[in-house]
Amino acid sequence: MNMRLLVITVCATLLGGCVSNSDDPCEKVWSDVGEADGKLGFAADRVEFHQTQCGDKVDVAMWQQGRQKGLAWYCRPEHLYLAGRSGEEYRGVCPNDVQARRLFEQGRQGWTDQ
Template sequence: MMEHQMSLTQTLCRLAAGFSLLLLLASCSSISKDECLRGDWYSLGVNDGKAGTLASKFRDYQKDCTEHGVTPDFKAYQQGHSQGLVFYCDFPHGEARGRSGAEYNTACSGKLEADFRRGYQQGRRWYQAKSKVDELGSAISSLQMRIEQHKDEIYRSNQQIAMENDPNRRASLLYRTDRLRDELEDYHTELGRLQVQFYQAQQAFAPLNRPY
């Protein structure tokens, strides 16, 4: 009875593993079997074009559909893709991509590229300016935390000095406290410098920070 249960468990585990592998393979496929058999390559091209997907994606469809005995129609796909790009290759989509920090999308070319490129360049300027503000803001927050930590350490060190009777130990604590004060002064100097840079970065970012 025990052996039968173990055998059944092992069989179920193998089936589950096999099913998981099938799901993994399906998720890696660029296109489903049903889509291959349906063969609406024009609509697929339109959707890819609207998403800014490069036409070279068609090669993935070819590879996956060949496994199902289907030969995709590149001409229909290309016609749909070109139509979809008319929707995608404009200023707002270019700006959105630039603001996201993504690399320039080369899907847009020819007459369609000008507006998209202008939008991307403007969005890229926004992204770089915003990144500078965020970077400096993060550096300021980190430095402020270190300043507070040093203040706490100096306070505790002073408490120990007040209670310490051993001359050598007291001298060591005094030296450590002086060093902490010097570091704290350097931190305050650095904080002032960062705050000036942060203000300048905010001023540079403000004109770019408009809704799109």
């Protein structure tokens, strides 16, 4: 795993774990959780994972808003290329899906040539 990806993953994990001062692990800033999920390229059904853990405490609208912000970062051409190069899997989450897949595959080709 390249260093940039490692740092991104650690930061996203930390964002995903944000909690309030409450002892309840489901009292999260759901827009931050969604942003972290988006930056990791998770599909919209990722919210179901959170709902399994936290039920109706998940603010789906805030999660979706945050995820869109995270996807804006994830879907940048340079990130898609680097993600493909590091061997990640693309989940078809970018609005410019054809271009995103092409960039990802170009990066993957560089990964397989290593």
